[in-house]
Amino acid sequence: MPHYDLVILGAGPAGASAAVTARKNGLSVALVDKARFPRAKLCGGLVTGRCAGHLKEVFDLDIDPQLFETRRNFEFYMDGQPLGRLDGVPPAHLTMRWNFDQLLFSRAIAAGAVDYSGQRVETLDLSANRVTLHAGEVLDYGCLIGADGVQSITARAIFGEPFDKTRVGFALEIEGPTVEPDTQTRIRIDFAAADWGYGWSFPKRASTTIGLGGLHARNPEMKARLAAYLDRLGTGQGLKVKGHFLPFGGYRSVPGRGNVLLAGDAAGFVDPITGEGIGHAIQSGRLAAEAAAEALAAGRPERALRLYRPATRPIRTGLRAAILLRPVIFARPLKPFFAATFRNSRSLKREYMHLLSGETEYPRLLLRTAARLPRAGLRWALRGGSRKHSVSG
Ligand SMILES: Cc1cc2nc3c(=O)[nH]c(=O)nc-3n(C[C@H](O)[C@H](O)[C@H](O)COP(=O)(O)OP(=O)(O)OC[C@H]3O[C@@H](n4cnc5c(N)ncnc54)[C@H](O)[C@@H]3O)c2cc1C
Incomplete structure (x- = not known):
């Protein structure tokens, strides 16, 4: 049975960040994902300045115009009424997750993480420190990082449920026609387009990503709301709609147990106002790998959570203030x-x-x-x- 210092479930931004950081710290790493990369991930693909800082720190990546389109112009609405425009503000960068996640994943593999992509986890045995993959292979670990997204089987194994149904968010998106954006094209935000949520229109070269997200429990008619929103924007009607949960304010105050740590969406680290999660995923993936490395170096893997939890306090303090x-x-x-x-x-x-x-x-x-x-x-x-x-x- 192969033994790894660290097994990481999920190779999105949180998992790739954990893998790169763990390799920098000399750990042997298995990076498991049920998908093969590149893979689809429903997301607006808006990378904030805060997130760009984490990208640089962990992956040494700059905002490359091949991968990102930078916007400095925004417009805001509520119930269809304009709330104003802002030009020349600090930049936001738009990307497509298909390409973005592929790049982060390839960095993790280049750093020396062993590639277990295309392999679904069959069972998790936290008491025996073992992960069984769909094809039957069993991986033995010192520490485990659950970076397996909002439907995390790692969070389910620890807490019984991957997320709290009363607090989780839900979002719908379409890839609408492009409007041939230039640097002056505005990002549009519509407050209250969903109940306890908002709508967005992110103009990119290949398409315009249009979506609607809010608290799941308060938006039973989300599809109808999206149809109304598309009517208001006058575009995108009849296009394929996709939906995905979003941990929109129900973060884990104890993000793991012993030698098992949760990072990114699996820990609920998503901004409950803006829905931003990529930055927190990269940051928490790094912090989880650093905590695992320190605990393993001390020969006490079970202490990993005691190191990780205080390290994530700034994230949790920010999310708590946002909830207020x-x-x-x-x-x-x-x-x-x-x-x-x-x-x-x-x-x-x-x-x-x-x-x-x-x-x-x-x-x-x-x-x-x-x-x-x-x-x-x-x-x-x-x-x-x-x-x-x-x-x-
Ligand atoms: C509609 C929508 C729009 C969004 N827009 C933005 C935005 O514009 N900007 C922003 O910052 N955030 C946005 N977010 C949030 C953002 O997408 C997430 O916060 C971010 O992807 C979290 O990264 P992660 O690595 O934790 O999880 P993910 O990116 O979800 O990656 C988890 C990985 O785990 C794998 N996995 C899951 N289960 C298993 C299993 N059992 N076995 C093996 N592998 C498994 C999956 O295949 C996946 O690759 C949006 C979310 C939604 C739903």
């Missing part, structure tokens, strides 16, 4: 306040963009927003609005 802020943006009673404040305040719009670029953090934005809220609204947001959506264990 979320009712101000999404809750119906505060919609008029949010729409008026956002429309009239250039600085708030810029603050939102600085958040995406990684130049400001949620706790700071939370304080600034709270200072603008009427008192009754603040009390409502902190009590009723946020309670139902607090973090999972």
Whole structure:
């Protein structure tokens, strides 16, 4: 039976990042994915400045124009009404996950991770430290990283469920016709196009990625909402619609158990306001591999979670602040306040963009927003609005 210091389940951004980091630390690594790369992954493919920093740090990758289209122009709407435009803001980079994930995966294999792509996991035996693959091969590990996405079988093995159904998000997307974008073409964001969520239109060279995402429990009619959204945009009707869960604010406050660590979507590390998850996936994949390396070097693999959990505190603090802020943006009673404040305040719009670029953090934005809220609204947001959506264990 082959033994690896580290077995990683899932070779998306979190798994590839963990694999590259583990190889830098001299670990033997098996990188398992049920898909062969390149593979499809439903995603807007918006890479923020914050995420670009993690890409550079882990993969030594720059924002290459072959792979990314950079945009500095945004427009915002609510219920079809314009809330304003912003030009020349910190850049956002658009990519296609088919190509992006293939590149990260190939970096992981080039770094020396052993390629187990195209192999579905059949069983996970956490007490025996063994993974059995579909073809029957058994891998023995010192540490395991579950980077296997929102439907994580690793999270299921630890917690009984991959995610909390009451908190998970759901998103629909189409690849619409391209509008021959140039550097002035705007990224469009439609607040409230879904309940506790938003709509987006990301213009790229090959297509326009149009989608709608929000809390699953509050959007039973998501398909009808997407149809209405496409009608509003006047494009994309009749095209193939795909859907995917999104861990939209139900992150794991304890992301693993002993020598088993969860990273990326498997840990629920997705921004509950913007839906951004690629950056947190790369960051948490790196942190998980570093914790595993340190625990293995000490001959105490079971201590990996004790090292990983504090390392992920900044991620979790940011997500918690975003969950507190979320009712101000999404809750119906505060919609008029949010729409008026956002429309009239250039600085708030810029603050939102600085958040995406990684130049400001949620706790700071939370304080600034709270200072603008009427008192009754603040009390409502902190009590009723946020309670139902607090973090999972
Ligand atoms: C519609 C939509 C739009 C989004 N838009 C954006 C965006 O614009 N920007 C952004 O930053 N984030 C966006 N996100 C979130 C982002 O896609 C995720 O946060 C990100 O992909 C998480 O990376 P990951 O590596 O944790 O998981 P994934 O990318 O999901 O990778 C998990 C991997 O695990 C593999 N796997 C799963 N189960 C098994 C198994 N049993 N055995 C073996 N392998 C397995 C899968 O094949 C997959 O390759 C969006 C999400 C959705 C649904």
